[in-house]
Amino acid sequence: MAGSVAIDESTIFETPLVELVLDLECDATVLGKVEWFNLVGTPHGGGSVKSRIAKGMLDAAEDAGELDPDTVLIEPTSGNTGSEIARLATARGYEVEIVMPDNSAGGKIEAVRDAGATIEFVPGDLGYDAVLDRCEEIIAAAPERYHRLNQYENPANPGTHERTTAPEIYEATDGAVSHFIAGVGTGGTVTGTGRGLHHRDESIAVSGFEPAEPLHAIDGLKYLKSGNHYHPGIYDERVLDEKRYVDTQDAYDRARELRSRYQHRMISCVDSGQHDPTVVRDHLRVDDQFLVGTSSGAGVQVVYDLDAAGALDDGDVVVLMLCDRGDKYADIPLWAAYFDD
Numbered sequence: 001m002a003g004s005v006a007i008d009e010s011t012i013f014e015t016p017l018v019e020l021v022l023d024l025e026c027d028a029t030v031l032g033k034v035e036w037f038n039l040v041g042t043p044h045g046g047g048s049v050k051s052r053i054a055k056g057m058l059d060a061a062e063d064a065g066e067l068d069p070d071t072v073l074i075e076p077t078s079g080n081t082g083s084e085i086a087r088l089a090t091a092r093g094y095e096v097e098i099v100m101p102d103n104s105a106g107g108k109i110e111a112v113r114d115a116g117a118t119i120e121f122v123p124g125d126l127g128y129d130a131v132l133d134r135c136e137e138i139i140a141a142a143p144e145r146y147h148r149l150n151q152y153e154n155p156a157n158p159g160t161h162e163r164t165t166a167p168e169i170y171e172a173t174d175g176a177v178s179h180f181i182a183g184v185g186t187g188g189t190v191t192g193t194g195r196g197l198h199h200r201d202e203s204i205a206v207s208g209f210e211p212a213e214p215l216h217a218i219d220g221l222k223y224l225k226s227g228n229h230y231h232p233g234i235y236d237e238r239v240l241d242e243k244r245y246v247d248t249q250d251a252y253d254r255a256r257e258l259r260s261r262y263q264h265r266m267i268s269c270v271d272s273g274q275h276d277p278t279v280v281r282d283h284l285r286v287d288d289q290f291l292v293g294t295s296s297g298a299g300v301q302v303v304y305d306l307d308a309a310g311a312l313d314d315g316d317v318v319v320l321m322l323c324d325r326g327d328k329y330a331d332i333p334l335w336a337a338y339f340d341d
C-alpha cells in the first residue's frame with residue numbers, strides 16, 4: 001500500500017540500560033531503560049516504548065484470526081502508539097487510520113504521516129476523552145471495516161511488557177532491581193512489567209505515576225485522578241506498591257537535568273541489550289541524544305520524591321522507563337527554552 005516501508009521487527013525489545021547519576025540523599029543506583037532503541041536503524045528512525053505493544057497487539061490479533069487483508073486498523077492516540085501501529089501495520093500491508101488531538105506534538109503527527117497512515121484530528125481543547133469518543137463514532141458508522149487494537153483494553157498490552165520488559169530488566173540487573181518506576185498512559189507498562197517483576201521477586205517495589213493536573217503537558221500520560229475520566233481496563237492498580245503524582249513543570253525541569261548530565265558525561269551504558277555495545281556507546285557520545293520526552297523527566301522526579309520520602313536505601317537499584325525522545329516535541333511551547341539553550 002502507499003507509504004508502506006519494510007520494517008525489521010527483530011530490532012524491537014532488549015533495549016539498553018543506562019546509569020543516570022542523580023543528586024540523591026542515599027547511595028542508590030538509578031538505571032534508565034532507553035526505549036527509543038526499539039526499531040533503531042529502521043526507516044524513519046527509532047521508536048518508543050510503544051513499539052513493543054504495537055508488535056504484541058498486532059501479533060495477538062493476527063494469531064487470533066481477527067485481521068484480514070481488507071481490515072482497516074483504527075486507534076485513538078496522542079501519538080506514540082499511533083506511529084508505532086502505523087509503521088508496523090502498514091509494513092504488514094494493512095491500511096491504518098489514527099484519531100488524534102490536533103494539538104499533538106508535530107513530530108508525532110509527522111511520524112504517523114511518514115508511516116503512511118491517515119489522521120482524523122479532534123480539537124485538542126475538548127480533552128483526550130473526546131478523541132476516544134470520536135474513534136468509537138467512526139467505528140460505529142462502519143463496524144465491518146474497522147478493527148481497533150485498543151491499547152486501553154487489550155491484554156496483549158500489559159502481556160507484552162510482562163513477557164519482554166520485565167525479564168529484560170531482571171536479567172540485565174542480575175536480579176538486583178529493587179524498584180521499578182513507570183508513568184501511566186494506558187497503564188500497560190507499569191501493570192505488565194510490575195507483574196513480571198513481582199512474579200520473579202515479590203519484594204520489588206513498583207511505583208506508578210500520573211499527571212497531577214488535568215490540563216498537563218506530560219505527553220503520553222493520562223490524567224485519571226477524578227472519577228469523571230475514562231479508566232483504562234488493563235491498568236491494574238493492585239500491581240502498584242505506591243502511586244505518585246507529578247507536576248508538568250517538574251517533569252520538564254528533570255528532562256532538562258538529564259540532558260545536562262548527559263552533556264557532562266554522567267550517563268553511561270550498563271547493558272546494551274540486543275545492540276552492539278559500541279553502537280550504544282557511540283549513541284551516548286553524539287550531541288543531544290539525551291533529549292528525553294517529558295514522561296522520562298517525570299520518572300526522574302519520582303526518583304527524587306522517593307528519595308526525599310526515605311523510601312530508597314543505599315545499595316538499591318532503581319529502574320525507570322525512558323519512554324521516548326524529546327526532539328519530537330520541539331514545537332511545544334514549554335520545550336522552546338530547552339531547544340534555545
Ligand SMILES: Cc1ncc(COP(=O)(O)O)c(C=O)c1O
Pocket residue numbers: 049050080081183184185186187188189190219220221293295296323324
Ligand atoms: C512517552 C510516553 N510515556 C509513557 C507512556 C505510558 O505508557 P503506558 O501506556 O504503558 O502506561 C506513554 C504512553 O503512550 C508514552 O507515549
